[in-house]
Amino acid sequence: MNTLINKLFNRDNRTSKDDAKQRLKVLLIHDQVDLTPAQLDAMQDEITAVIQKYVEIDRDNSIVRLERGDDRIALISSVPVRRVIERALPA
Amino acid sequence: MSECIVITSGKGGVGKTTTSANLGVALALQGATVAVVDADIGLRNLDVILGLENRIVYDLVHVIEGECRLKQALIRDKRADGLYLLPAAQTRDKNAVTPQQMRELTDKLKEEFDYVLVDCPAGIEQGFKNAVAGADRAVIVTTPEVSAIRDADRIIGMVEAAELPEPQLIINRYRNKMVSRGDMMNKEDILEILAIPLLGIIPDHEDIIISANRGVPAVFDEASVVGEAFRRCARRVAGEPDVPELDFSEGNGLWGTMKRWMGFGAAAQGVA
Ligand SMILES: Nc1ncnc2c1ncn2[C@@H]1O[C@H](COP(=O)(O)OP(=O)(O)O)[C@@H](O)[C@H]1O
Numbered sequence: 275m276n277t278l279i280n281k282l283f284n285r286d287n288r289t290s291k292d293d294a295k296q297r298l299k300v301l302l303i304h305d306q307v308d309l310t311p312a313q314l315d316a317m318q319d320e321i322t323a324v325i326q327k328y329v330e331i332d333r334d335n336s337i338v339r340l341e342r343g344d345d346r347i348a349l350i351s352s353v354p355v356r357r358v359i360e361r362a363l364p365a
Numbered sequence: 366m367s368e369c370i371v372i373t374s375g376k377g378g379v380g381k382t383t384t385s386a387n388l389g390v391a392l393a394l395q396g397a398t399v400a401v402v403d404a405d406i407g408l409r410n411l412d413v414i415l416g417l418e419n420r421i422v423y424d425l426v427h428v429i430e431g432e433c434r435l436k437q438a439l440i441r442d443k444r445a446d447g448l449y450l451l452p453a454a455q456t457r458d459k460n461a462v463t464p465q466q467m468r469e470l471t472d473k474l475k476e477e478f479d480y481v482l483v484d485c486p487a488g489i490e491q492g493f494k495n496a497v498a499g500a501d502r503a504v505i506v507t508t509p510e511v512s513a514i515r516d517a518d519r520i521i522g523m524v525e526a527a528e529l530p531e532p533q534l535i536i537n538r539y540r541n542k543m544v545s546r547g548d549m550m551n552k553e554d555i556l557e558i559l560a561i562p563l564l565g566i567i568p569d570h571e572d573i574i575i576s577a578n579r580g581v582p583a584v585f586d587e588a589s590v591v592g593e594a595f596r597r598c599a600r601r602v603a604g605e606p607d608v609p610e611l612d613f614s615e616g617n618g619l620w621g622t623m624k625r626w627m628g629f630g631a632a633a634q635g636v637a
């Protein structure tokens with residue numbers, strides 16, 4: 275059963291406790307600022323819409339996430355902006 | 366100097382009552398005077414875990430409402446000198462008591478006892494607020510599971526908000542075999558996430574179920590590994606420095622070796 279679950283999720287090199295720990299880390303940060311991952315996604319969509327009014331961005335490679343620093347939690351965002359030259363080139 | 370310690374967790378069923386009973390008995394067997402208070406009003410449990418359910422006449426709510434004196438409601442455990450239980454009311458709800466009343470009650474108990482251990486109900490509502498009201502510090506119980514640790518984190522925040530000092534952690538129902546094959550978070554994983562000091566690790570062990578069947582907490586059994594794990598926690602609670610962590614991996618470690626030597630082999634086998 276263990277191996278079946280592992281195969282299904284293609285996580286042969288990860289033990290279930292690694293998953294537990296990873297999930298917990300994300301969960302606790304979101305709990306502590308009372309913002310669910312889905313709400314964060316919604317926020318990212320809104321932020322993206324605003325940025326897109328001014329510059330063209332690479333939506334697929336943008337990141338918005340919460341990270342725990344030394345004594346505070348920070349909202350980390352990286353939004354790649356396309357250079358004008360890329361836009362000028364024919365597709 | 367006496368102390369009021371609340372045993373809490375957030376999530377239900379992780380071992381608060383088991384821990385309260387075993388720590389209470391262990392501290393008493395070590396020579397301290399102890400009152401264990403069941404603050405789970407409406408869902409009385411500590412009495413059965415301690416095997417004292419047949420001797421209840423008055424309960425915590427009777428005391429608070431002035432229907433009896435505190436001394437009349439305290440049940441003396443004849444097996445452990447200095448151990449007393451203050452049972453919860455079974456047919457009332459948590460709103461029968463206010464945090465202020467609880468604080469007055471535990472303060473009064475502190476005049477008579479070295480330790481007042483409060484068994485907290487699950488949840489973060491009124492019952493939790495009552496249980497922490499008179500506490501000087503908190504022990505958080507968790508199991509090595511995502512849901513329990515998440516709730517523990519929440520409770521740690523609430524304990525801090527209640528201006529109690531940094532709580533200590535008991536990791537209960539630890540299963541060495543699962544940890545070693547990577548299917549259970551280990552001690553380091555959990556401490557990294559919760560970032561509070563460890564009070565002790567309690568193995569998942571059938572002795573707990575057997576002792577609950579009988580109403581005789583596992584610490585009464587000298588040969589029980591899980592009892593020994595709780596005895597060590599109690600020594601740490603009492604301030605004994607450098608109590609070594611128990612190696613309860615099956616058949617290994619000093620405890621396992623001693624057990625085999627002394628012919629208690631079967632007792633160690635219950636470790637899952
Ligand atoms: N270390 C353990 N090994 C095996 N079973 C345990 C252990 N700790 C608790 N249990 C079982 O888990 C259940 C819940 O424990 P309990 O102490 O009542 O939790 P809580 O007070 O937090 O709700 C009980 O049936 C108990 O026997």
Ligand SMILES: [Mg+2]
Nearest residue numbers: 381382405410
């Ligand atoms: Mg309980």
